[in-house]
Amino acid sequence: MYVDKKMCRFHGGRYSENIKIDFSTPINPIGPPKFLEDLIREAVEKRLYMLYPDYEYKTLREAVSEFYNLNPEHIVLINGVAEGINLILTCLRTRDLIVFEPTFGEYRCLTDILDINLRSIPYLEREDFYYIDEDSFKRSIRDVDKEGIVLLSNPNNPTGAYVDKDLMSNIINLSKNMTVIIDEAFIDLCEKCSSVLELVKEFDNLVVLRSLTKTFSVPGLRIGFIYTENKKILETIDLCRQPWNINSITSYVFSHVLKEYKKDLYEYISSSRKIIEIEREFLYNSFRDLGIKVYRSYAPFLLLRHFKYKAEDVIKILNNHGIHVRDASKYPFLTPYHIRVSVRLREDNEYLVKVYKESGIR
Numbered sequence: 001m002y003v004d005k006k007m008c009r010f011h012g013g014r015y016s017e018n019i020k021i022d023f024s025t026p027i028n029p030i031g032p033p034k035f036l037e038d039l040i041r042e043a044v045e046k047r048l049y050m051l052y053p054d055y056e057y058k059t060l061r062e063a064v065s066e067f068y069n070l071n072p073e074h075i076v077l078i079n080g081v082a083e084g085i086n087l088i089l090t091c092l093r094t095r096d097l098i099v100f101e102p103t104f105g106e107y108r109c110l111t112d113i114l115d116i117n118l119r120s121i122p123y124l125e126r127e128d129f130y131y132i133d134e135d136s137f138k139r140s141i142r143d144v145d146k147e148g149i150v151l152l153s154n155p156n157n158p159t160g161a162y163v164d165k166d167l168m169s170n171i172i173n174l175s176k177n178m179t180v181i182i183d184e185a186f187i188d189l190c191e192k193c194s195s196v197l198e199l200v201k202e203f204d205n206l207v208v209l210r211s212l213t214k215t216f217s218v219p220g221l222r223i224g225f226i227y228t229e230n231k232k233i234l235e236t237i238d239l240c241r242q243p244w245n246i247n248s249i250t251s252y253v254f255s256h257v258l259k260e261y262k263k264d265l266y267e268y269i270s271s272s273r274k275i276i277e278i279e280r281e282f283l284y285n286s287f288r289d290l291g292i293k294v295y296r297s298y299a300p301f302l303l304l305r306h307f308k309y310k311a312e313d314v315i316k317i318l319n320n321h322g323i324h325v326r327d328a329s330k331y332p333f334l335t336p337y338h339i340r341v342s343v344r345l346r347e348d349n350e351y352l353v354k355v356y357k358e359s360g361i362r
């Protein structure tokens, strides 16, 4: 299947100045808590940008591990999940990469450069949702050797599909002689999802990627972590990352906020999940009532397929009303009629639906 190389590095969040409402970036729509923003200001006032951060990130690692109830020895901090993916593909030196598509474009970006053989398994579509077929997966991995990597985002971008714990355990079990990377960048924001973090004890071949930038709505600060009990992988990734991969402002902010505002942040996450669930349902029903195909999602966004209008035309119309959405037409297995819409707060969501209605987008 042909995929334009530039399209794997095509993401939301880029638009002209006349855009007032961004539905293209998939993050927590609540925005960062005020106390987190106060810590950013504090870090700037302290002129921390003049210092190198501690390259072992001892305090930050402790704060992250306490917040997520994990062993700090099994964590490598990363500059967002995007860096984690990059490090894993460049440093673990796989020959075969197995992905389920459509998915986050970065997974396939490095495959040509690193001469990795990409095996793309399509998500299957039924009624209004996407799912993974275990048999297709079994067939795809039949002749993959020990160095193979299975990379799966859960919930998935852009379909919003979610793999439950039972199927996830089967996938990991079937891949025992490979490394399984589960990208849980959106899982903190999902009310009904369970993380595989606790399966790490059971499976030495399991690596979990988590993002804090999406959870706390600060994608500009860039922070996440890799979690695994596999010593060789931990050591390799830790050595491969550049020493100061989390900047000193981000390191300061998260070392403090995760410790000092732990309870507030748990509440923030819990209410974010609830709001996202309610708003996603509102958007789902509104688009369905307009006769647009909309898929069930566990993530803070929805995938839409129009019947009459191509993505490029929809984007032009919406841009004229100050709205930007993510063109999803170039993802493998999607069509020129697909776009992705992030879940925002009610006033913005209502405005989006109103523009759709008044412009007659179908």
Ligand SMILES: Cc1ncc(COP(=O)(O)O)c(C=O)c1O
Binding pocket: 026, 079, 080, 081, 082, 083, 104, 153, 156, 157, 183, 185, 210, 211, 212, 213, 214, 219, 223, 224
């Ligand atoms: C599946 C997936 N993983 C990772 C990322 C990037 O996460 P981060 O901001 O933590 O690098 C994205 C961004 O949209 C994504 O969709």
